[in-house]
Amino acid sequence: MNTIVSELSMNDLNSKFFDIIQNENNAEDAANFIFDSVCEDVTLGVLFEVHHGIKTGLTELLEGEKEDEEQFKIVNSPECDVFGFSILKKTPDANCSCPNCERPVSATRFAPHLEKCMGMGRNSSRIASRRIASNSREPTSYAGLPSDDEDDADWSGTLHSERRKRRMKSSNKRNSKIHKSNNGNHNSENNDGATYETMSANEKKNLLLQICGVVSEHTKKLCTRSTRCPQHSEEQRRALRNNVLEPSTPESQSMGLTADDAGSPPDSSPSSSCSSSSRKRDRHRAVPRTKNKREKLSPLNGRD
């Protein structure tokens, strides 16, 4: 007698199942059966997608009309690149507008221009010294570290960039924000022989918020590069501030200790093997801070 079983009990699914599965042939048959069932299911899925696309008009909607490809066809010639430009021709030049000073600059010489324009690189220390020598008594408008985060605060509105532009134009004023930009307008030919002896406490304090400040052994001059200049180490800068500033000033404590290292993610080290640079200059990398310490004593047995 053939009873149709259209319902199973939990017992069926447990004990009976285990009995059945003891026999490997049964397991083999069952695997085949299940595979066929699953395979048909997957096929059905694709067919439903196609059918759905047709019936709802979605397929037609997405497909639209194919754009004519001829105009974008890749050029297949050994003398040309994919766009059809000759590989023998030199770099085509163009003009672009410098985002910093807004002057037109030749593209192929843009990078060296920008470097000077933004006050970085080898020559900028000379320019910066001139600027410092002719600085105003303007108190600093912030007590914190000159860090890139300041820039982020900038773009909450365009007002700031307007203010900055105005400052740039009046060449004698010192920028109290981080951008040491557009210093090329300085004419004041002062010596760069400022030393700490001749400065007031306030001047020293203000100055050391802006520049590295470490005194060079052979020239006896102050380093006027940025507070993160790679030529000198954080220890040197800290030591200098301890010497030069009054011990109670917060600047001497906080300088250079929590610099926002834009070279790596806020709390990530590029693995434990710090990479060395392909540049000639020896770059200091801030010591990777491992912020994500989770101390566990026994071996983990699974991913969190």
Added chain:
Amino acid sequence: MTVNNTIAHQRLILSGDRERFKELLRRRLIECGWRDQIRMVCREIVKEHDSNSITLDMLVARVTPRARALVPDPVKKELLQKIKTHLLTQKNL
């Protein structure tokens, strides 16, 4: 015999593994290009007919046998082996 298969099949539904195997097979079949092949076959069929008259059952009838044959052997072997091993190592729920 088929009762055994049914029981095994339902057991995998209970444990949720039938859905998991289905998802695994689906991924494998996408990777190897099978899905795109099937879609191409469907396109051919659709072209022959007025789009209003295409029913799912038409597609099923025309496509399923070919679809089955186009499943690459390595994929089939992998799934069969995994399903079988899984059945044999099921624990009490």
Added chain:
Amino acid sequence: MNDTGCLHLSNFKAAKGSSPYKIVHAFFVASTSYEARRYKATSCLCFSCGQPGPRLHSCLHCIYFACYGGHIQEHSKNKKHFLYVDLSYGNVFCAQCQDYIYDRELTDISRSNRVLEAKSLGISVPYTPWLPNGNEVMALKRLRKRRLISPHTTIGLRGLQNLGSTCFMNCIVQTLIHTPLLRDYFLGERHKCKTQGSGKCLVCEVSKLFQEFYSGAKTPLTLHRLLHLIWTHARHLAGYEQQDAHEFFIATLDVLHRHCMNGVEETEKKEKDRCNCIIDQIFTGGLQSDVVCTSCSGVSTTIDPFWDISLDVAGPGSLQACLERFTRAEHLGSAAKIKCSNCRAYRESTKQLTLETLPIVASFHLKRFEHSSQIDRKISAFVSFPAELDMTPFMSTHRRAVDAADNNNDPEGLFEDNRYSLFAVVNHLGSLDAGHYTAYVRQMKGSWFKCDDHMITRASLREVLDSEGYLLFYHKTVLEYECDVP
């Protein structure tokens, strides 16, 4: 879109609402809990023949399960219950229309149940095709032209001007533009900026770049604004001399990551580490460090996020060999004793690094440049790298699983897939003093291009794999599928 079902379904919904469908779906189509699966397992068999298939359906009008081999049709005719639901996908068949019909409301119910089901099963939600909303449908109707990425067109390719030894930047930009997930993110306009187009957001600038690359224009681009933005926000990269592409890559990711946060993407957390920005989602992995005390065998584990892996180059070899060395257990000698919290004393130990979480894009940096007080040199030893890479041997789970339980029973284990595909290579040619960077990028599977500043030319995979390799970029394989180029 024509997804309002049919008259018969509308009448049914008017009388009974969408609850019958919801219930049937949540129990018998996409079981959203163990309880539901119990019901499904014990009762979803054809009432007529007892089989679990083929194509089991549930009547929408009453409790009746039957297969498509004639039995559900029979029930339908006899009882005049014209609507039934397929239990594989939840699609509704209307016997009066003689076909499956699609109703948007029911489709949405189906999709949310699928999410719950996936959660209940501990797997990720299966991909479902995108369904446009009302506005999107209108837009698609209005704008009919479609631009496709193909291996025969220059769509997605642009040359980049050298602005004075800025080839390092050009190579990194080419890499980012050809990172599939980034492309999808930007072309899908997912970045909503809070800076009102001030021109200071690097993410916005990159977004514009994507538009340029896919515009079909052929003239080389000038990245002067990008350079300015990066030098502004990463001051340590100061200076015009030839820079390191690797450092530039990390700095760029960092600025993008910070600007994403400031732009505040939707589900941002306030924590400083791992936000959910697109950069973190794509590039951030977890590096596990296990330090084992040789005296008491106590293990101290830390996991740190990383964006790339820097590998020592020790003579000619392969990328896999470098990774093997990187994840090898090292005995830290007596000069480097650590304080064991278990022993409460300084002990010798072994340290091992493994990959705990793999990022979607895995970036490798071959340390070819050595700087020391005595010597500056470039290591040009050939390190071979594959087009497809399986990261399993270097993962924490793998190293631990030597004597672990059978993976088959572990839902994660079934889908564990650590395969990666190469999609970009940055090379450095020449010496330390006078060098030049070029990049190979993959536009589609099987279609590679060499990017030499403004010169873009076709390249073979062979050429790519034979190149020296300085920065190697791999993308998780299973997230994408592309058709083969004949």
